[in-house]
Amino acid sequence: MEAAMLASAVGFLLLAWVGASAGDEAREEAAVRALVARLLGPGPAANFSVSVERALAAESGLDTYSLSGGGGGAPVRVRGSTGVAAAAGLHRYLRDFCGCQVAWSGSQLHLPRPLPAVPGELTEATPNRYRYYQNVCTHSYSFVWWDWNRWEQEIDWMALNGINLALAWNGQEAIWERVYLALGLTQSEIDDYFAGPAFLAWERMGNLHTWGGPLSHSWHLKQLYLQHRILDRMRSFGMIPVLPAFAGHVPKAITRVFPQVNVTQLGSWGHFNCSYSCSFLLAPKDPVFPLVGSLFLWELTKEFGTDHIYGADTFNEMQPPSSEPAYLAAATTAVYEAMIAVDPSAVWLLQGWLFQHQPQFWGPAQISAVLGAVPRGRLLVLDLFAESQPVYVRTASFQGQPFIWCMLHNFGGNHGLFGALEAVNRGPEAARLFPNSTMVGTGMAPEGIGQNEVVYALMAELGWRKEPVPDLAAWVSSFADRRYGAVQQDAEAAWRLLLRSVYNCSGDACRGHNHSPLVKRPSLQMNTTVWYNRSDVFEAWRLLLTAAPNLTNSPAFRYDLLDVTRQAVQELVSLYYEEVKAAYMNKDLVPLLRAGGLLAYELLPALDVVLASDSHFLLGSWLDQAWAVAVSEAEAQLYEQNSRYQLTLWGPEGNILDYANKQLAGLVADYYQPRWCLFLEVLAHSLAQGIPFQQHQFDKNVFPLEQAFVLGKRRYPSQPQGDTVDLAKKIFLKYSPRGISGSL
Numbered sequence: 001m002e003a004a005m006l007a008s009a010v011g012f013l014l015l016a017w018v019g020a021s022a023g024d025e026a027r028e029e030a031a032v033r034a035l036v037a038r039l040l041g042p043g044p045a046a047n048f049s050v051s052v053e054r055a056l057a058a059e060s061g062l063d064t065y066s067l068s069g070g071g072g073g074a075p076v077r078v079r080g081s082t083g084v085a086a087a088a089g090l091h092r093y094l095r096d097f098c099g100c101q102v103a104w105s106g107s108q109l110h111l112p113r114p115l116p117a118v119p120g121e122l123t124e125a126t127p128n129r130y131r132y133y134q135n136v137c138t139h140s141y142s143f144v145w146w147d148w149n150r151w152e153q154e155i156d157w158m159a160l161n162g163i164n165l166a167l168a169w170n171g172q173e174a175i176w177e178r179v180y181l182a183l184g185l186t187q188s189e190i191d192d193y194f195a196g197p198a199f200l201a202w203e204r205m206g207n208l209h210t211w212g213g214p215l216s217h218s219w220h221l222k223q224l225y226l227q228h229r230i231l232d233r234m235r236s237f238g239m240i241p242v243l244p245a246f247a248g249h250v251p252k253a254i255t256r257v258f259p260q261v262n263v264t265q266l267g268s269w270g271h272f273n274c275s276y277s278c279s280f281l282l283a284p285k286d287p288v289f290p291l292v293g294s295l296f297l298w299e300l301t302k303e304f305g306t307d308h309i310y311g312a313d314t315f316n317e318m319q320p321p322s323s324e325p326a327y328l329a330a331a332t333t334a335v336y337e338a339m340i341a342v343d344p345s346a347v348w349l350l351q352g353w354l355f356q357h358q359p360q361f362w363g364p365a366q367i368s369a370v371l372g373a374v375p376r377g378r379l380l381v382l383d384l385f386a387e388s389q390p391v392y393v394r395t396a397s398f399q400g401q402p403f404i405w406c407m408l409h410n411f412g413g414n415h416g417l418f419g420a421l422e423a424v425n426r427g428p429e430a431a432r433l434f435p436n437s438t439m440v441g442t443g444m445a446p447e448g449i450g451q452n453e454v455v456y457a458l459m460a461e462l463g464w465r466k467e468p469v470p471d472l473a474a475w476v477s478s479f480a481d482r483r484y485g486a487v488q489q490d491a492e493a494a495w496r497l498l499l500r501s502v503y504n505c506s507g508d509a510c511r512g513h514n515h516s517p518l519v520k521r522p523s524l525q526m527n528t529t530v531w532y533n534r535s536d537v538f539e540a541w542r543l544l545l546t547a548a549p550n551l552t553n554s555p556a557f558r559y560d561l562l563d564v565t566r567q568a569v570q571e572l573v574s575l576y577y578e579e580v581k582a583a584y585m586n587k588d589l590v591p592l593l594r595a596g597g598l599l600a601y602e603l604l605p606a607l608d609v610v611l612a613s614d615s616h617f618l619l620g621s622w623l624d625q626a627w628a629v630a631v632s633e634a635e636a637q638l639y640e641q642n643s644r645y646q647l648t649l650w651g652p653e654g655n656i657l658d659y660a661n662k663q664l665a666g667l668v669a670d671y672y673q674p675r676w677c678l679f680l681e682v683l684a685h686s687l688a689q690g691i692p693f694q695q696h697q698f699d700k701n702v703f704p705l706e707q708a709f710v711l712g713k714r715r716y717p718s719q720p721q722g723d724t725v726d727l728a729k730k731i732f733l734k735y736s737p738r739g740i741s742g743s744l
Contacts, residue, residue, distance in 0.1 A: 028052045028083030031236035035087060035156050039102070040109060047115055049077045050086055052238075057081035057125070063164065064125040065089025070097070071117025082238035085126075088162035088464060092124070101482040102160050103453045105559045105616055108485045124464060126162065127432065130441025131463040132382065132404050133158055134167040136313070136351065140201035140646070141413035141448035141660060145625035145639070148229050155230070159237045161460035165404075165441065167311060168234060168241035169204065171227035174220035175300050180251065182295065189253035191215070197629075198642035205316040206249035207269040211276040211651065212642045218631045224303075231304055242349050243300060245310035245339050246293035248331065249279045254288070262286040264321045271655040279318065284327075284334035293338025301342065309380065310339055311349040317357055325369035332373035348374060352403070353384045355391045371399045382406050383431075384445050387423045388510040392431060397438045405431040406443035407459050412660040413448020415617075416514035417537070417567045419455040419503035421476075423510070425468045448660070450616065454479055454495075454503065472499060484554040491551065494543035494564070501532035501540075502567070518573040518604075518672060519661035521654075521702060522679035523695055524581055528574040538737055541568045545732055548725045558724045562614050565728040566663050569607045572735055573599060580680065589687045596680035603735060604673040610727040612665035613720050619666030620716030622647075644710045647671075654703060666716040671709045675702045 029052040036045040049069070056064045056079060063085040070076040076093060080086025094100040094109070097116045101108045146154075158166060173194055180190045195203035196212020197219065203209055234241045255261055262283035269277045282289045297310070312335055314320075320328060339346035355362045371379065381403040383392050392403055405428050409419065431439045442463045444456055457479060458469070469475045476499045477492040484491060517526045544561050551557040576599040583592035611617040626643045630636035647664075648671055650656035679698065686693045 025052045025054060027236055028086070028238045031083050031233070032080070032086045032090070032159070035159060036090065038156060039107075040111070044111055047075050048090065049075045050090070051079050052081070052083055052086055053079055054081055056085070060125050062125050062127070062129060063088070063162070064123065065092070066121055066123045067093050067118045068121040069118060070115045073114050074117070076115055076118065082164070083236065084159055084162060084164045084238050087159035087237065089124070091160040091162075092464075093118070095482060099482050099485065101556070102157060103457070103483070103556065104157070104450050105453060106555045108483060108554065108556055110485045126464050127466045128439065128441040128463070130165045130404055130443070131162045131460075132165045132406065132441055132443030132445070133163040135384070135408065135445040135447050136167065136169070136205055136311070137201045137447040138449060139167070139169055140198055142450060144197050144200070145629050147628070148226060151226065151230055152233065155233045155237070158239070162463050163239065165240045165242065165309070166234065168227065168230055169244050169311075170230060171220070171223040172204070172244045172300065173200070173215055174224050175296065175303060177220060178299055179292070179296050183254070183292070184257040185251065185253050189251060193251040193253070196642045197639060198646040202270075204244065205313045206247060206266070206279040206281070207317060208272065208276055209251070209279070211272070212645065216631075216635055218635070219629075222629065227304060235307070240307045240309055242309045242311045243304065243306060245312040245335065245348070246296045247312040247314040247335055248282050248284070248289065249314075250282055250292060252280050254280065258288050261288050266318050266321065269318055270651070272651055276651070281314070281321070284330040289334050290338050290341060293335065294341045297339060297342040306343060308343055308345045309347045309349050311351075313351050313354070315354050316351065317354070319358060319361055323361060323366055325365050328366055328369040329373040332370045336374045336378070347378050347380055349380050349382065351384050352381045352391050352398070355395070356385055356389050367395055368399060371395070371401050374401070376400050377402060380404065380440070382443060382445060384408050386431065387420050387427050390427070390431070392434065392439070397434060397436055400438060402438045402440040404441040404443045405439055406445040407455070408445050408447070409455055410446040410448050410451060411511065411513040413451070414514035414661055415451055415566065415663045416516065416570065417452060417498065417502040417563065418505065418514070419452055420505040420510045421455065421458060421472055421499060421503045423506065424455065424459055425462065425472060428462050429468055483556045483560070484551050486551060486554070488547045488550050490543045490547035491557070494540040494547070497536045497540040497543070498564075501536035505531050507531075514661060516570045516574060517577045518570050519663065520658055521699070522676055523698075524584065524693060525695075526577065528578055534571045537564070537568055537571055540564055541732060542736065545729055552725055559614060559616060561728050562610060562617065562724050565610055565731060566607065566617070568736070569603060569731065570663070572603060575737075576603065580683070584683050584687065584693070587687055589684060592680075592687065593684060596683070600673060600676040600680055604668055604676065606731050607663070608665050608668040608673070609722065610724065610731060611663060611668060612717065613722040613724040613727055615718070615720050617664055618716065618718055618720065619664040620718035622664065623716060624718045641710065644712070649706055649710055654706065670712070670714070671706065674705050678702055678705060
């Protein structure tokens with residue numbers, strides 16, 4: 001009986017979208033043909049025949065592609081049941097038959113001539129309805145300053161990787177402005193409420209308000225323009241964009257307009273005080289709740305149309321005012337009923353992070369209250385951190401509600417080589433085989449993108465596989481070959497070492513957040529423990545440098561060499577820090593000065609210089625993106641300050657200090673290095689004077705340095721300088737630990 005109910009719930013969700021995904025085949029076909037031309041150029045694109053045929057998926061109802069042809073000058077025929085399926089089929093051909101790769105850091109698209117033949121006809125159907133992409137936070141950590149050109153590249157990447165369900169949350173503040181004005185709020189009250197661009201993700205989830213704002217009229221107009229183009233392109237591929245819905249959070253000014261309104265002020269979030277946090281939450285049974293929720297969704301869908309899936313998070317990292325199941329059920333019901341009042345076909349996409357983040361609050365009764373308040377099949381749950389801490393296991397597959405197995409992987413958009421590839425490889429199949437499983441998809445939900453591309457390549461491939469990759473070592477060797485466009489044994493060996501070390505995380509260490517001393521405010525309490533042997537990283541570094549003469553023409557190789565060099569320097573910082581700490585504890589000034597001098601005055605400057613050799617690691621690139629969005633000097637300065645704050649202090653008092661740390665040229669030299677220098681000076685002074693080191697006093701003294709960087713006006717280069725290979729080799733020869741096998 002239970003299994004039948006689960007199947008019914010999942011079946012409802014699947015059937016609900018057969019009609020929604022059965023749009024114009026010709027439009028999707030044209031979209032994929034345009035993608036091929038953008039990706040390969042018009043000449044090579046002429047060698048591919050693309051068609052979209054719904055009948056391909058008639059048997060399973062799941063996205064399906066078919067490949068045939070090629071060889072001897074014959075065109076390669078790519079057919080897909082949707083535009084996304086056709087794009088995924090094209091990507092499969094480029095990857096597995098041509099040895100190509102499409103990646104954030106740049107693509108390797110050297111096509112063999114003639115194009116390789118596909119033996120017979122290769123047909124593949126995805127095992128799941130959905131391949132989901134994004135995290136609410138990704139919009140702030142990675143997408144915030146994007147223009148249409150960058151969005152177009154990303155949507156192409158999504159299509160090629162088979163993504164068919166993704167957030168589309170740009171422009172919603174412009175809609176909220178209309179709603180609040182219609183409700184009677186003043187423009188100044190609205191301006192005071194919205195957070196700045198780099199912090200909108202948390203305002204959208206009710207965690208923050210005001211901080212980093214206000215938003216200008218030009219910002220709203222640009223985001224509306226972007227949203228229309230994003231939605232049009234997503235829909236042209238047959239993707240389902242997820243629009244935002246009302247979760248219950250309102251500006252404090254609502255109490256002026258409706259003096260009798262029943263609101264609860266929630267607690268603060270992220271070490272902010274109530275000037276920027278402490279959201280106001282409407283009581284679920286207050287008549288203003290459906291008024292606000294329905295008005296917003298009506299305005300939103302009038303502007304953008306709808307594909308009937310909406311995202312909302314009422315209690316993201318915020319404890320509800322009551323643990324009573326009746327209250328939690330009522331709060332959930334209020335959100336859902338505001339959706340279906342406007343769209344009777346609405347399905348609610350819920351981030352399951354709340355159940356994982358506060359397990360002490362979300363016991364069985366509380367979870368049941370939320371999951372049971374929405375009809376089965378109308379709540380689609382993202383098991384957001386399933387590669388490390390899956391929630392479906394302890395909730396009996398979310399008690400019958402459909403869910404998507406997600407890999408979160410990255411927190412804050414940090415640099416740092418990291419992954420749990422074994423867990424990622426096995427996880428989707430385990431969830432699919434779980435008793436009475438209601439899994440309907442896989443997903444990638446990083447807080448920030450543009451890092452650890454091997455992890456996302458694997459996860460995207462798993463969205464189309466019915467079983468795990470049988471041999472990850474062989475898979476990662478092939479990944480290296482495709483990435484560089486050449487078979488190079490030293491490069492393959494380097495990647496196998498990375499697989500068994502930084503990409504082999506398991507257990508509690510798999511948080512995906514970089515805690516390296518390099519990017520943290522210095523103290524004597526920093527933990528340098530890692531789950532792998534650092535010698536593997538150093539040896540991979542050496543092997544990549546050994547491979548360099550054969551791969552210097554590969555931009556992806558240069559990027560990876562720099563990334564591994566950056567990681568090796570990060571490891572060296574930890575080792576030098578341990579020497580500094582030991583010398584301080586032993587009251588030995590000379591070794592403290594020696595190790596500290598190498599760390600702060602030689603190694604960090606060398607890191608800054610090598611980072612400057614690649615445009616992906618430039619602070620100037622990040623800041624220039626912010627300036628490009630602005631229409632006035634004042635707006636540009638506000639956006640730059642948003643950008644600097646997010647990377648460093650995050651809030652006005654270092655409220656979430658260094659959470660979104662990056663290793664960028666300029667940031668290392670002007671933010672990380674000065675505070676390391678101060679730390680070492682204070683330690684040396686402490687030893688010389690025979691007085692204890694006081695962390696709280698150091699924190700007070702270093703804060704002005706951190707704040708000076710955030711408020712600074714210095715412009716940074718946005719064009720790379722220097723040769724990555726030469727600079728990486730110099731660092732290796734000077735700093736690599738003794739004992740690394742072989743030589744360059």
